[in-house]
Amino acid sequence: MSKPMVKVENVGMAFDTKSGRFTALRDIDLDIAEGEFVSLIGHSGCGKSTLLNLIAGLTLPTSGYVICGGREVAGPGPERAVVFQNHSLLPWLTCFENVYLAVERVFGTKERKVKLKLRTEAALEMVHMAHAMHKYPHEISGGMKQRVGIARAFAMEPKVLLMDEPFGALDALTRASLQDELIGVMGKTGATVVMVTHDVDEAVLLSDRVVMMTNGPAATIGEILEVGLPKPRNRLELAHDPQFADCRAAILEFLYQKQMKKAA
Numbered sequence: 001m002s003k004p005m006v007k008v009e010n011v012g013m014a015f016d017t018k019s020g021r022f023t024a025l026r027d028i029d030l031d032i033a034e035g036e037f038v039s040l041i042g043h044s045g046c047g048k049s050t051l052l053n054l055i056a057g058l059t060l061p062t063s064g065y066v067i068c069g070g071r072e073v074a075g076p077g078p079e080r081a082v083v084f085q086n087h088s089l090l091p092w093l094t095c096f097e098n099v100y101l102a103v104e105r106v107f108g109t110k111e112r113k114v115k116l117k118l119r120t121e122a123a124l125e126m127v128h129m130a131h132a133m134h135k136y137p138h139e140i141s142g143g144m145k146q147r148v149g150i151a152r153a154f155a156m157e158p159k160v161l162l163m164d165e166p167f168g169a170l171d172a173l174t175r176a177s178l179q180d181e182l183i184g185v186m187g188k189t190g191a192t193v194v195m196v197t198h199d200v201d202e203a204v205l206l207s208d209r210v211v212m213m214t215n216g217p218a219a220t221i222g223e224i225l226e227v228g229l230p231k232p233r234n235r236l237e238l239a240h241d242p243q244f245a246d247c248r249a250a251i252l253e254f255l256y257q258k259q260m261k262k263a264a
């Protein structure tokens with residue numbers, strides 16, 4: 001791998017709780033290349049969000065360090081945009097204004113308003129939300145809100161896009177159409193992405209590599225699967241692809257045999 005975009009080096013994370021110190025993560029080593037799409041998968045509570053938050057700089061590790069774009073992560077920054085499960089749009093702003101606010105924060109000091117508006121519109125068009133850009137969040141569906149959240153993140157042109165179960169709150173059909181849209185957007189932007197998911201099919205469909213985490217406490221990386229399917233991917237074609245089935249089976253085996261046995 002050429003110089004990684006994200007480097008997680010010997011990271012451990014412990015929380016001080018009422019009942020003492022709780023070690024959530026230990027010995028996490030992970031290099032993510034520029035343009036790579038990596039999913040984090042594992043049983044509930046194993047520490048996927050904790051790891052994503054460490055890369056986002058929302059929390060700092062108790063041991064080891066995280067490097068992004070050659071610099072140590074010491075807090076959140078616009079080069080690492082985060083998309084959460086629940087859109088987190090500001091309810092008093094329209095879709096356009098929600099995206100514009102982020103664009104202005106990142107580019108406002110060096111670009112004119114007309115350019116900022118164009119950036120905002122382009123991001124909303126990319127997720128097919130241009131038609132509803134002047135609507136307020138309460139006027140649009142959950143899937144549409146999530147599209148706006150993704151547009152806002154891409155509009156910031158982050159080096160790394162971090163997504164914590166971005167489609168987890170959506171029904172299966174909306175989720176599938178957003179995954180397909182994300183495949184299209186990825187093809188255009190070549191962004192580096194780290195995504196937390198519980199969905200095995202989603203992980204295989206979208207990822208270059210799937211990082212499988214052991215059960216907590218003191219969770220770590222158990223196995224890493226190289227997906228290797230050519231991109232862009234088409235969900236209908238993959239439904240009959242033996243390589244897709246093998247990837248799926250490898251993850252299921254890790255989650256429901258190897259990890260379940262340990263938990264038992």
Ligand SMILES: Nc1ncnc2c1ncn2[C@@H]1O[C@H](COP(=O)(O)OP(=O)(O)OP(=O)(O)O)[C@@H](O)[C@H]1O
Pocket residue numbers: 015016017022024042043044045046047048049050051216
């Ligand atoms: N701020 C905190 N203080 C104490 N414990 C925490 C804190 N944040 C997370 N934890 C604990 O760390 C462990 C990992 O939590 P995390 O939310 O990262 O898991 P997860 O794999 O993302 O879970 P899920 O799939 O259910 O969202 C859990 O046991 C959780 O209770």
